[in-house]
Amino acid sequence: MPFNTKFRLSLMMFLEFFIWSSWFVTLGTFLGSNLLAKDQEISLAFSTQSFGAIIAPFIVGMIADRYFHAQRILGVIHLIGAGLMYFLYTSTDFSGFFPILLIYMILFMPTLALVNSISFNQMKDPAKEFSKIRVWGTIGWVVAGLLISFLSWDSAEGLKEGLLRNTWLMAAVSSLALGLFSFALPHTPPQARSVEGFKLSEVLGLDALGMLKHKNYAVFFVSSILICIPLAFYYQNTSPFLTEIGLPNSTGKMAMGQVSEVVFMLALPIFFIRFGIKKTLIVAMLAWAVRYLLFAYGDGNEGVWMLLLGIALHGVCYDFFFVSGQIYTDAHAGAKYKSSAQGLITLATYGVGMLIGFWAAGMISNFYVLESGAHIWKSIWLIPSGISVLVLLLFMALFKKEQINSSQ
The missing domain is CATH 1.20.1250.20 (MFS general substrate transporter like domains)
Known part of the structure; x- marks a missing residue:
């Protein structure tokens, strides 16, 4: 695989998981300290991941795989996601926060399959090549967590000042970056150009x-x-x-x-x-x-x-x-x-x-x-x-x- 392609795929993975880690790890703490959410409301917020996982096959299998280039739909989703992340940054109560998060996760979960699809499409031997690309996603997840602690957003003082809400702004900026960068990723055409043979x-x-x-x-x-x-x-x-x-x-x-x-x-x-x-x-x-x-x-x-x-x-x-x-x-x-x-x-x-x-x-x-x-x-x-x-x-x-x- 050419170095330029490997670099683009690695950066894609880094940003994909950096975005997720930016808010997901501290979600429970944010809801309890900033929005004063109850435990059952926090569990409802985390459940959006499961709802997204259940709905994701519809988006990937019925839309992305059949009508659009994977890198283009990845870009559009993350551009929309940047806007949704900003709305979450400005949320002041759980009732306004939850529906936006639900919409976001329904859109985000399919991107986990899309980044894999884009990567596999460029590989001759995925068994040997994929782990070297995917590891950058884990590095992105780690860097986001270290950055939050380095900035003291999750410290006792930071929680008192409500600084943990900045995680959503960080996610919005990185989502915007990946959304724009996605259009420079290698072309990954749809696997099928019609609904012929489609089976739910x-x-x-x-x-x-x-x-x-x-x-x-x-x-x-x-x-x-x-x-x-x-x-x-x-x-x-x-x-x-x-x-x-x-x-x-x-x-x-x-x-x-x-x-x-x-x-x-x-x-x-x-x-x-x-x-x-x-x-x-x-x-x-x-x-x-x-x-x-x-x-x-x-x-x-x-x-x-x-x-x-x-x-x-x-x-x-x-x-x-x-x-x-x-x-x-x-x-x-x-x-x-x-x-x-x-x-x-x-x-x-x-x-x-x-x-x-x-x-x-x-x-x-x-x-x-x-x-x-x-x-x-x-x-x-x-x-x-x-x-x-x-x-x-x-x-x-x-x-x-x-x-x-x-x-x-």
Whole structure:
């Protein structure tokens, strides 16, 4: 791949995830401190990601893939997104904030598929080339978090002054930059120029439902949905939790999770080949349980090491379960249902699973709140830890040892 193309794709990935990280990590803290939102309102805001994930296949499969160049629709979405981000920056209450965020996430979630499509279209060997491009997205996510903490927007003083609202302005500016830059990206024409042969079931991944006839895959599929319930607790509660207990530079420290994601992404192929799919998934689910135990018993003083270790486990939690799960799904799908299968597992996890998780996290957080507004975090974190253990036991009992060939 020419250097110029590689540079453009890497910058695209950097900006894509920089935009997302600019506001998503601190969303719960922003809503609680700036808009005085309740826990259930915060969970509703995070649920916009799930609604976006459910609707995304319609936009990508029915519009982007058939009528427009991918880089052009990416540019238009991010230009619109810049305007929506600015409106969120000016929001003063949750009732005006939520519908704008919902519209934004319905538009944003399809861009995650679009940046992949643009990248794959320029590659001769995606298995070797894609990770070198995609890693810049993780770097973008980390840089945004470090920048927020460097500017002290998430500090106690910054929260008092309402500086966290600046994250939306930062997201608006970077979204505008990517929107304009997208029109300079490599051309990625639509995969189909008509609706002939269009199947809604294929767009939504429903054609791959036949894979559930395989007992092992059915166990994995159900486990994937269930494990996304505790995952939602991490996304929704970690920033408010670290801020409430007084941990300084919490957003920058949370970026350690993405750093570990890069490290364990490199370790995954070795572990996967040596120990197989079952042990890899077991290690991942065990890491979920341990992470939340560390959060439950850690604190901002002598126990801060427990919090940092829990954050650092993100690489094991995410890579060993979701990335290995994508490989496992691809192996079972076969050539005919590869795209449909990935669409189905994404719809089930980021759509259905996390939607349930965000709702549960909001209900439980609201239950364990004191009159002062402080939370009983130990009780809150023990619940997703327990859920993770139950999912682990279910998986270990029902999933049989299996050898897979990811190239089949």
